[in-house]
Amino acid sequence: MSEERAYWLAWAQISGIGPVLMQRLQQHFGTLATAWHATKAQLAEVEGFGIQTLTKVVEQRSRLHPQQLLIQHQQDNPHFWTPSDAEYPQLLRETPSPPAILYYRGEVELSENLGQTPLVGIVGTRKPSDYGIRWTRQISTALAKNGFTVVSGMAEGIDTESHSAAIKAGGRTIAVVGTGVDVVYPHTNRDLYKQILTAGLVVSEYPAKTPPDRTHFPRRNRIIAGLSRAILVIEAPLKSGALITATYANDFGRDVYALPGRVDDYPSQGCLKLISQGASLILKELDELLKMLGAIPKIDPLETSPAPAQLNLPILPPELQTVMNAFALDTISFDSLVQKTGMNTGAVSSALLQLELMGLISQLPGMRYQVISQ
Numbered sequence: 273m274s275e276e277r278a279y280w281l282a283w284a285q286i287s288g289i290g291p292v293l294m295q296r297l298q299q300h301f302g303t304l305a306t307a308w309h310a311t312k313a314q315l316a317e318v319e320g321f322g323i324q325t326l327t328k329v330v331e332q333r334s335r336l337h338p339q340q341l342l343i344q345h346q347q348d349n350p351h352f353w354t355p356s357d358a359e360y361p362q363l364l365r366e367t368p369s370p371p372a373i374l375y376y377r378g379e380v381e382l383s384e385n386l387g388q389t390p391l392v393g394i395v396g397t398r399k400p401s402d403y404g405i406r407w408t409r410q411i412s413t414a415l416a417k418n419g420f421t422v423v424s425g426m427a428e429g430i431d432t433e434s435h436s437a438a439i440k441a442g443g444r445t446i447a448v449v450g451t452g453v454d455v456v457y458p459h460t461n462r463d464l465y466k467q468i469l470t471a472g473l474v475v476s477e478y479p480a481k482t483p484p485d486r487t488h489f490p491r492r493n494r495i496i497a498g499l500s501r502a503i504l505v506i507e508a509p510l511k512s513g514a515l516i517t518a519t520y521a522n523d524f525g526r527d528v529y530a531l532p533g534r535v536d537d538y539p540s541q542g543c544l545k546l547i548s549q550g551a552s553l554i555l556k557e558l559d560e561l562l563k564m565l566g567a568i569p570k571i572d573p574l575e576t577s578p579a580p581a582q583l584n585l586p587i588l589p590p591e592l593q594t595v596m597n598a599f600a601l602d603t604i605s606f607d608s609l610v611q612k613t614g615m616n617t618g619a620v621s622s623a624l625l626q627l628e629l630m631g632l633i634s635q636l637p638g639m640r641y642q643v644i645s646q
Contacts, residue, residue: 396430416443
């Protein structure tokens, strides 16, 4: 949808409009193109659009021409996805605040974007101990050799070790950065950056030439969590970006694992806290970890799957029946339901709520749904 693509880009240029508000706009109006042409009174019906935000929208919208903006933007940023693109990472799209624009550089593997190849995030301190480095290398190597793609943030320390080990093992890796995808930070990772471009991707929500900024890195942690089916925290102090990533992972319904350490080791304090809060332990036998990660259900493909005809369902209104017909025999994501039914997101959300209240479906973590056997 090239037209919708242009409007994701245009809305992203308006100050005060972030990913959450864009999600609300899409859910309320069905498309961002429709929202772009909405009146001030119509926009005021959307949660979060107060007087100041509405004033900014009206003032700035009049100066922007979405299709022209798209053409100009592509000159400096030839490779990016918006949530309207089929190639946009499916798991990330289902989070509450997916980036309106996700820039990328490197070798795209569509099975990763569609959720068929599992992505696992590895995060931790910039100053790891020998213990943390050793386990990062072992875990990343094991994941790469067993078909998992390793996701991290290309920072010094645990991030660097996880990317490097995955590449050395012949696997793929994705670096989520807090700069433009054409900016190498830290500079000491120049060689690693080049290796990642041939064995995976560098992705960012910031356009080309964006320099590092301390406010960017906590925000990029939500993308690491959103892309990944699980997050592994290797070593992390109590005040650590890795713990921010783990918090996002919990919010998104992802599994969180932590490497235990000694109670008096500073780099292990954050991991011990996560374990006390319910994170799963990473133990010596990595086969057990691989087994648990492999048990996470795969994302269903977007192709149409047969509806569970053997279920004894009541007669439903047409819009509810349309949603029920889109269910596969296993589980299905919200985005797949939207694509299969052809309905707008607001209508699908309403139908799902009604079906859940009727006891016909249940919601799973990560905005996934399943039919309840009757």
